[in-house]
Amino acid sequence: MTQSEVTLKQFRYLVALADIEHYRHAAEFCGISQPSLSVQLQNLESILGTRLVERSRGGVIFTPIGREVVARARQILFEAQAIKDYVTSANDGLAGTIRLGVNATLGPYLLPRVLAALHREHPDTKLYIRESKPTNLEADLGTGLHDVILVQLPIHNPDYDSTPLFSEPIFLAVSADHPLATQKHVSVIDLKGLPILSLTPDYHLHDQVHALCESFGAQLIRDYEGTSLDALRQMVAMDMGTTFLPALYAQSEISELGDVVTIPLKGRRISRSIGLAWRKGAGRSSGYAEMADFIRNVVRKDFKVLVLDYEDVSPSASP
Numbered sequence: 001m002t003q004s005e006v007t008l009k010q011f012r013y014l015v016a017l018a019d020i021e022h023y024r025h026a027a028e029f030c031g032i033s034q035p036s037l038s039v040q041l042q043n044l045e046s047i048l049g050t051r052l053v054e055r056s057r058g059g060v061i062f063t064p065i066g067r068e069v070v071a072r073a074r075q076i077l078f079e080a081q082a083i084k085d086y087v088t089s090a091n092d093g094l095a096g097t098i099r100l101g102v103n104a105t106l107g108p109y110l111l112p113r114v115l116a117a118l119h120r121e122h123p124d125t126k127l128y129i130r131e132s133k134p135t136n137l138e139a140d141l142g143t144g145l146h147d148v149i150l151v152q153l154p155i156h157n158p159d160y161d162s163t164p165l166f167s168e169p170i171f172l173a174v175s176a177d178h179p180l181a182t183q184k185h186v187s188v189i190d191l192k193g194l195p196i197l198s199l200t201p202d203y204h205l206h207d208q209v210h211a212l213c214e215s216f217g218a219q220l221i222r223d224y225e226g227t228s229l230d231a232l233r234q235m236v237a238m239d240m241g242t243t244f245l246p247a248l249y250a251q252s253e254i255s256e257l258g259d260v261v262t263i264p265l266k267g268r269r270i271s272r273s274i275g276l277a278w279r280k281g282a283g284r285s286s287g288y289a290e291m292a293d294f295i296r297n298v299v300r301k302d303f304k305v306l307v308l309d310y311e312d313v314s315p316s317a318s319p
Helices: 008-020 023-030 034-048 064-092 107-121 134-143 204-216 229-237 247-253 285-302
Strands: 053-056 059-062 096-103 125-132 148-152 160-175 195-199 219-226 242-246 260-263 271-279
Touching: 008 023, 008 034, 008 059, 008 064, 023 034, 059 064, 064 134, 096 107, 096 134, 096 285, 107 125, 107 148, 107 247, 107 285, 125 134, 134 148, 134 160, 134 271, 148 204, 160 229, 160 247, 160 285, 195 204, 195 229, 204 219, 204 242, 204 271, 219 229, 229 242, 229 247, 229 260, 242 247, 271 285
Parallel strands: 096 125, 096 148, 195 219, 195 242
Antiparallel strands: 053 059, 148 271, 160 242, 160 260, 160 271
16 A cells, blocks of 8 residues: 555654764664664655655765655754643653753763762663854754753743753863962962963853953963864963863763863853753653752752852852
């Protein structure tokens, strides 16, 4: 019998191929064989009466119509998932599968303990985690690629709800043989004229470091912008400048006897506010709020360097 109607399953396969850009890997992700994936996509093209995907030696290439269909299919899948999520939320709260988008400057240093605790206390809740740059995280949240994102606040998007979780201190990082390396604290005067390295503008931390440089009279180095915190640390170790590093990264990756030293600023608290954000009207809003409470509890028990959002802190990115 010839199929005449498009199915959600076909849309899922199409979107998976668009995200993964590889037939075999997309099929594995969907839990089917590669031939089955190909047949389903060919059936979709036949129903729509147009080619959506081209195969080439360079990989998967979507036609202009194919790209538009992917965007619309993603939105349809989001709406369908929202219906399921609403029912799940109404019945179970924090349960089911949640697609969490996370900033690479934060996720690896926070999530392992969160995931371990979640597995112990909520074994029916599964997190599908995807790392990305903050600017991409916010855009992908709108398309439905993520259900909720763990990001630096604030988020200036009227379509999203957000809740703060904690404030993460930020320290000055210098090489072990830098003149400031032996000091327990640095003053604002010490920062004047100091060369500062930063991440690319894709990261909110870049904007924060830029603001700190302007406020303290430090010199932002524009010849090099790091693509990761590891890259910044290595440049600092080579005495190519100094930088500001978040506390969780510093705690995890910088040892007391290493080639980089982190120093707090005397008399001033520098921190970044971290929170969860999700689409307004999402069916699982109550579940995301419950997730926020769960993360706060883990932070309270396991991360003494962090300050919960409701405590007396200055959570902004400004000095």
